[in-house]
Amino acid sequence: MATQIKPRQIKLGAFLPGGGQHVAAWRHPGQPADGATDFEFHKQLAQTAERGLFDAYFLADGLAVSFGGGTEGGNAKVAGFEPVTLFSALAPLTTHLGFIATASTTYEEPYNLARKFASLDLISQGRAGWNVVTTGTEAAAYNFSLDQQHPHAVRYRRAAEHVEVVKKLWDSFEDDAFIRDKRTGQFFDTDKLHYTNHRGEHFKVKGPLNVSRSPQGHPVIVQAGQSEDGRGLAAATAEVIFTAHQHLETAQEFYRDIKARAIGVGRDPGHVLVMPGVSPFIGRTEAEAREKYEKLTALILEEDGLALLNGLTGGTLDLSGHDLDGPLPPTPPTEGMKSRQALIRRIADERNFTIRQLYQWIASARGHFTIVGTPVQIADTLEEWFENEGADGFNILPPWLPAGLDDFVELVIPELQRRGLFRTAYEGRTLRENLGLPFPANRWTRATARQAAE
Template sequence: MARQIKLGAFLPGGGQHIAAWRHPDQPLDGATNLKFHIELAQTAERGLFDAYFLADGLAVAFGGGVEGGNARVVGFEPVTLFSAIAPFTTHIGFIATASTTYEEPYALARKFASLDLISGGRAGWNVVTTATEAAARNFNRDRQLPHAARYRRAAEHVAVVKALWESFEDDAFVRDRDRGVYFDVDKVHRIDHQGEHFKVEGPLNVLRSAQGHPVIVQAGQSEDGRDLAASTAEVIFTAHQKLETAQDFYRDIKTRATGLGRDPAHVLVMPGVSPFIGRTRAEAQEKYEKLTGLIVEEDGLALIKALTGGELDLRGLDLDGPLPPVAPTEGMKSRQALIRQIADENSFSIRQLYQWIASARGHFTLVGSAVEIADTLQDWFENEGADGFNILPPWLPTGLNDFVDLVIPELQRRGLFRTAYEGRTLRDNLGLPYPHTRWRQPYAAAAE
């Protein structure tokens, strides 16, 4: 079958745009409304999306607005939420974010393996190192770990989690009532890991799912992030404003993965796109301007501060003047550089900058008709810019409905997107191979 676009739906219940909660179409309690999240998942499944994705934060981030900031201040813990949603869906996957810096491998491996079983093999883990000082102070630290140290810990963390997910061989559970044998003790394995950051004996007390183990997703763009992604990730979320930089990233990741002995076709690169969609470009532009006009100024300034490392205080400056210089911090270095690049290349004032990143926070914002949106996605997909896209609807449910009802049919007409799910697991639909355990080969050889 011809290669087709893969799609994730990034759907925080409170909306992507920092002013989404002020839009009359957006439920005011969407961030913590389970029924609303279930409806979003069902709409995304109607649109045949591969997965519902959620980021996660480990600290309260106030928007800074005079009325108390924006709706992103609260939200559900993603694994808990997806476990509640899964029974109301059949095919769509669930990619939840969890931190290698502030979670222990055993607990993380256990909860994701549980979600994978509950969903019938539709779970994914978005690996993050968590880059905020506020999060550090919630986990017994005065400051966050240095960038390089976070990534060394992350590499070891992922290795331990993957080993734990292999604790039970696929056929370990005999469940023979007559013989009184529940599982084959020879097919369960400790991992006995001792490393720089973790000491874990194992085995994990959760068995494997229909897809083996959760899909591993990663989003780092720094050198350390790319190394981790190329060596461990099966899906990579990334942020680019132009096809040229997306191509550079795409080719670099595929080359690194190949050099590590991996099949580059099994490392899917999915840039983020935040689309404002209309039946005409004028209608789309009207939607963009309406939502932009709802931004509380203090929220916009707080957003820039957060994305440039948390050190830049813009209060009192001329908002129609340029963004001042800011030194990089130990936070998300690649995102800090991207925000600077957006400001400089577009000659944006401070006000124009926060208006542009208010929905996508550095991801690609598109404003246009369904045909124009599809044209851009097709261009990136066919020219080594992407294997698919992580779609960030600016506000909900309207932004998601627009994509499902207008863009999806256009992509299908072009033969670029599925008309039915390929299988029942997330791996089936993403076209990723089943991850056999390291124990499979010795037993297979013995059987011969």
């Protein structure tokens, strides 16, 4: 009997900062004002995401108070939980939901980062993911004994080597290294513990790591860069790529380019999942969805909108004295997020936005795709991108919480399920199993198997 091939289905991440995605979310009457540091609220969000059968709970992170816009006083992202710490507390309260935490290759050492994520992977029984970022802000540099941030190219060279070292450390113990035989007194097989012995441009790490492997081998690697350097790093190392696009055409170009690059470095393109960000304002009618969008837009403080815009264009754009109902002035070069600066510029030019209209539009998703519509309209858009080489799945950014997440779970997911585009039950217990990603065989086990075959 021929093996039945399971139809390809959409993968979904839930990007759920407790203070809400939108720059003014915390001011919404339905959003807890202290949600960013309310553990019980994060617990509620995680359990709702699991009820909706999301693959993972995703969190960004910054290493300075100015993360997400500025210090003008109206931004709930100014302070919150460190993601790995939060997810270590949430993991035992869930059973299938993955947890993708952001951590910086620029300001963390490979050994500490590898240890932290390996621990989360064990605590969650194989549901951890690492979102690899290079941290491109001057504000962060000032917190790590630097007078200015490292150049863009240097950050990405360091990132590539950093990921290489972390993956080596995660392979320190082979999967069956721990015997734990009380009768003989042998706790582990010393032949299955391996030193890292890495020497490179940025790092010198002997190893081995003092944490064992988890049921999924090692955490899923996620990356979000869209610049030339970012694409190269993602194609070579990432298993999930979080990306920002406003149009199917640009999403397709990115998708096809990443898959081709993956093939070029000997990887299976099916094991590199592209998941654009989508911020949905959901209404049972178009009018209701539009009302939700306009209600949240009206809560934006002008100074916070401008700070957000400055942060996303590289932190080099001084808009003081400019007519907010006039066009966006030229943006100076940046060593920060080059791809995001270019995207914001493109949004402004394509839509002929004024400065005010631009910060209102990006206030919810910071350059990711915003959809205002009914569950059917939103499902139509996701299906179009999914079926036409624009996406393997999506990272959903509810504008405010908990209602934005509740709306998606209660209204959009049933529509996707009705179309056969989304699961009705989890496929497995680990994040890899649910994403359809392969188990990464330990490099030392692979080497032994090759030697035996020869």
